[in-house]
Every structure is written in structure tokens, then in C-alpha cells.
Amino acid sequence: MPFPISEANPPEHSGDLPDRADVAVIGGGVIGVTTALFLARAGLSVVVLEKGRIAGEQSSRNWGWIRVQGRDRGEIPIAQEAQRLWPELAAQVDTDIHLTQGGVAYLARDDAEMGRFADWVRQAEPFGVSTQILDADGVARLLPQAARRWPGGLWTPTDMRAEPFVTVPALARLAAKAGAVIREATAVRLLDVEAGRVTGVVTERGRVRADAVVLAGGAWSSLLLRRHGIAIPQLSVRATAMRTAALPDVFQGGAVDDRLAWRRRADGGYTLAPEGYHELYVGPDAVRAFFGYLPQLIKDPMGTALRPAAPRGFPDAWTTARRWTAGDVSPFEKMRVLNPAPNMDKVRATAAAMAATFPGLGPVEIESAWAGMIDTLPDLVPVVDHAAELPGLTIATGMCGHGFGIGPGFGRIIASMVQGKPAGHDMSRFRLARFFDGRKLEPGPNL
Numbered sequence: 330m331p332f333p334i335s336e337a338n339p340p341e342h343s344g345d346l347p348d349r350a351d352v353a354v355i356g357g358g359v360i361g362v363t364t365a366l367f368l369a370r371a372g373l374s375v376v377v378l379e380k381g382r383i384a385g386e387q388s389s390r391n392w393g394w395i396r397v398q399g400r401d402r403g404e405i406p407i408a409q410e411a412q413r414l415w416p417e418l419a420a421q422v423d424t425d426i427h428l429t430q431g432g433v434a435y436l437a438r439d440d441a442e443m444g445r446f447a448d449w450v451r452q453a454e455p456f457g458v459s460t461q462i463l464d465a466d467g468v469a470r471l472l473p474q475a476a477r478r479w480p481g482g483l484w485t486p487t488d489m490r491a492e493p494f495v496t497v498p499a500l501a502r503l504a505a506k507a508g509a510v511i512r513e514a515t516a517v518r519l520l521d522v523e524a525g526r527v528t529g530v531v532t533e534r535g536r537v538r539a540d541a542v543v544l545a546g547g548a549w550s551s552l553l554l555r556r557h558g559i560a561i562p563q564l565s566v567r568a569t570a571m572r573t574a575a576l577p578d579v580f581q582g583g584a585v586d587d588r589l590a591w592r593r594r595a596d597g598g599y600t601l602a603p604e605g606y607h608e609l610y611v612g613p614d615a616v617r618a619f620f621g622y623l624p625q626l627i628k629d630p631m632g633t634a635l636r637p638a639a640p641r642g643f644p645d646a647w648t649t650a651r652r653w654t655a656g657d658v659s660p661f662e663k664m665r666v667l668n669p670a671p672n673m674d675k676v677r678a679t680a681a682a683m684a685a686t687f688p689g690l691g692p693v694e695i696e697s698a699w700a701g702m703i704d705t706l707p708d709l710v711p712v713v714d715h716a717a718e719l720p721g722l723t724i725a726t727g728m729c730g731h732g733f734g735i736g737p738g739f740g741r742i743i744a745s746m747v748q749g750k751p752a753g754h755d756m757s758r759f760r761l762a763r764f765f766d767g768r769k770l771e772p773g774p775n776l
Contacts, residue, residue, distance in 0.1 A: 332668065334385045336385075340514050347537060348536075350374045351373040351375060351540050352374070353375075356544070356547060356550075357378075357381075357382070357384065357511065358545060359388040360545040360732055360739055360740060361545035361725075362497060362504055363740025364545065365377045365511070366500060367741045367743075367745075368509070368747065369504055371744060371748060374508070376537060376539075378515050378537070379511070379514075379515065383498050383501045384494065384501070386547055386667045386701060388497045388547075389497055390700070390701030391570075392570065393490050394489075395428075396408065396485065396489075397460075398485035399483070399774060400731070400774075404731065404735060407738040409456065411737045415428055415489060415737060416428065418737060419491070422496075422502070423499060424499050428490075430489050432486040433584070434463075434580075434585075436468060437480050437586075438479075438480075438586065445774075446483040449483070459486055460483060460484065468484075474687050475686055476686060476688050477586075489734075490593070516659055516661035517532050517553070518531050518533060518653070518659040519553075520719065521536060521537075521538070526720045541721055542721060542722050542723070543724075543743060544723070545743075548667060549660075549661060550704065550724070550727075551644070552645075552651075552660060552661075556652065559718055561727070562622075563706055564645065565643075565704050566607035566633065567702060568730070569698065569700045570698070570700070571695050571698040571699070572598055573696065574696050576598060577690055579690065581593050588679075588682040588686075599683070601683055605632045606675060607703065608633070609636065610636045611636065611639075612638065612639050612645030612646055612647055615645060624707070625707065640669070643667065643702070644660070644667075680695050681693075706764075707772075708773055711728050712724050713725045713743065717762070724761060725739060729773070
């Protein structure tokens with residue numbers, strides 16, 4: 330079964346391109362769409378420029394978790410703000426996004442992992458999180474139908490879930506209703522730069538003048554930035570996921586152990602994924618950034634599999650152009666929707682692990698499988714910052730697989746930053762300069 334959002338879908342948002350806007354947003358994922366929503370509600374004219382389809386890439390392909398649990402300390406208050414915003418937005422969109430407060434559980438493999446869970450709870454305690462440490466009996470009560478017994482777990486009953494491929498397009502329609510102009514199949518080829526300042530964008534359909542530009546391009550962000558002389562150590566990794574046929578209800582929330590993650594769906598099935606497994610295609614950016622990622626690889630040598638080359642047209646493929654002009658067809662037009670094939674060996678193994686964990690389910694039939702490219706950074710923390718080298722540009726990228734749930738929080742923050750207003754949170758953790766100022770990177774918890 331094909332993925333619900335692809336180039337085969339006709340554009341939902343089309344029409345003439347405006348000559349100018351107060352703000353141009355590059356990227357129609359959850360970060361770009363929610364940023365546009367809050368900018369439009371603040372009375373600014375805003376245009377969202379998406380090379381393919383709204384939510385066509387990772388924003389629709391993720392697990393659908395809306396969690397505070399396991400977040401980096403700098404992200405926790407932003408994730409909490411996002412959780413306050415989600416019910417409001419769910420009530421305002423034109424469709425049911427299946428927002429459910431089902432909780433999130435992390436299930437420990439051993440005592441060492443329980444220790445990491447306890448460390449996170451101590452760091453998160455000042456924020457008033459609802460997270461609890463469960464012992465083996467507590468996990469057994471939470472998952473009474475499981476055949477496996479875990480030594481304990483981390484449980485946050487207030488965490489939520491929603492259906493990503495429904496949610497982000499609905500938020501885009503809400504942004505359009507608020508006044509944002511959204512244009513799909515409209516790639517930004519270059520930033521428009523005059524006298525060292527960003528003054529708009531050059532698209533495949535012409536220029537758009539703008540007082541400010543927000544780059545929320547996900548896996549493509551670093552390619553555009555490098556074209557303008559800004560090098561960030563962002564890579565993208567392939568992550569496989571899948572959807573089962575309708576099955577009995579064994580848990581209303583999301584859970585993950587050392588083999589698989591699962592999340593109940595409104596259609597009666599589950600979204601499944603292999604836990605902690607990603608695939609990195611080695612390309613020019615990966616070679617340049619290798620030493621920055623070395624601590625991650627040493628810490629979890631089995632978590633990332635290296636592949637020798639990305640498929641043609643991917644952001645870090647060996648043949649992808651790094652230089653082009655405003656008159657050239659850009660890499661963003663050559664690959665409208667980044668649609669990697671899933672790892673079918675992992676699909677089969679994950680389905681088998683789900684069946685073994687819950688024998689009462691019977692055979693676990695996979696109805697569809699897909700993959701997405703997660704934009705990641707060496708410390709597993711996003712960049713959300715103004716670009717000092719290019720005034721007028723705000724960068725919001727490297728969400729490291731955390732973007733969907735926290736999206737409305739960062740969207741509201743970015744909208745405030747663009748207007749010169751306080752972010753409302755300490756944003757020092759998300760500085761772009763941390764990769765260049767000589768300080769040692771502080772890795773996120775990666776829970």
C-alpha cells in the first residue's frame with residue numbers, strides 16, 4: 330500500500346506566487362507549518378514554500394508520539410508548551426487528528442538502563458513532569474498482556490499521540506485559514522541576498538521578497554545552507570516504520586523497549602518501528618562530519634548502520650549538486666519528495682517481535698511499510714537560531730526525530746523570534762554557534 334502522501338497526490342495548496350511577504354518559510358513540515366500559523370495569527374503576511382507536498386517527508390512518517398518523556402533538558406519546557414497547544418489546535422482544525430493522551434512508556438533492558446531513566450527523572454523534576462519510575466511489577470500492571478517481563482520502565486501518563494499524516498496537512502489548512510499563503514510544488518532554489526542580508530528567496534517560479542526568511546527544510550536544510558556558505562554538521566538517517574492490520578488492544582499509548590516501538594492507532598492497528606536502528610548513507614557531508622558523530626557511534630555502535638552511498642538525488646548523495654545558480658534546476662526540484670524504501674528485513678523482524686511480545690494478538694500482519702529521512706545533529710539537539718552570517722535568516726532544523734510532538738512549541742517560538750519578541754524559553758541550547766565556538770558539545774539524552 331503506498332504511503333498516504335506522495336508526489337502522486339495533487340497539490341492541495343496552489344495558485345499564484347505573491348511578489349512579497351513579511352516572512353517566507355522554506356519547508357512545509359510541522360515546523361514550517363506551525364511557524365506560519367503563529368505568524369499569520371500575529372498579523373504578518375507569510376508564505377510557505379514547499380518543494381513537494383505538505384508533510385510529504387518526515388513530518389508524516391514519524392511514530393506520532395507527542396512526548397515530554399526523554400527530552401533534552403533544554404527541550405522539556407518547549408515540549409510542555411507544545412502539549413498545552415496540541416488540544417487547542419486539535420479543536421480548531423477541520424478533521425479529527427486522533428489526539429489521545431495515552432501515555433508513553435520506555436521499557437528497560439537492564440539495570441544500567443534503569444539508571445539512565447532515573448538520571449533523566451532527576452534532571453526533569455524541576456519542570457514538574459508527570460513521569461514515574463516503574464519497577465518490574467509496575468510494568469507488568471501497565472502491560473498485563475505482555476509475555477515478556479522487563480526489569481522496570483519510565484512512564485509518563487500525560488504524554489500524547491496523534492496521526493502525523495492527517496495532522497500536519499490539517500494544521501496547514503488551519504494556517505491558510507489564518508491568512509498564510511501556502512504553495513506546494515514550489516522549490517526555493519536560493520536565498521535572495523543583497524548587501525550581505527537575506528531579502529527574500531528565489532523559487533523555481535520567481536522571486537519572493539521578504540523581510541525575513543525561516544529555513545525549516547528538514548533533511549534538505551544543510552544543502553541549501555552550504556550553498557550560501559554556512560556549513561552545519563547535519564546529516565539524515567533512514568528510519569523504517571510500518572502499520573499493522575487491525576489487532577486487539579494491548580495498550581492505548583506508545584511504548585518502546587530494546588527491540589521495537591509500538592503506538593496504538595485510531596484505525597485499530599499499530600504503528601511499529603525497530604527501536605534505535607537507523608541507516609546512514611555515506612556521502613560528502615557524512616565524511617566531513619564524521620569526527621563530530623564519532624562519540625554517538627562509539628556509544629551505540631549497533632544503532633546506526635552505514636551504507637556506502639545514498640540513492641541518486643538524496644541530499645547527501647555523491648552525485649547531488651552542491652553548486653547551482655538561480656537559473657538552474659536545483660536538487661530540490663529533482664527530488665520533490667524524499668521517499669526512501671523501508672528496510673524489509675527490519676519490517677519482518679519488528680512484526681515478529683510484536684507477535685512474540687503479545688502472543689494474544691495472533692499473527693501480526695503488516696499492511697504497509699515506509700521509511701523517512703530524519704535530520705540529525707551530533708548532539709541530538711536541534712538548531713533554532715538566527716543566522717549571524719546572514720541577517721534576516723532564521724534556521725530551524727536538525728529536529729533529530731523529535732519534531733512532530735514538539736512542533737507547535739517551536740513554531741510559536743520561531744514566530745516570536747522572527748518578530749523580535751522574546752522566545753519565552755532559554756534558547757541557548759539550540760544555538761548554531763555551538764558547532765563552531767570551540768566548546769565541547771553536550772550530548773542530549775537520546776532516550
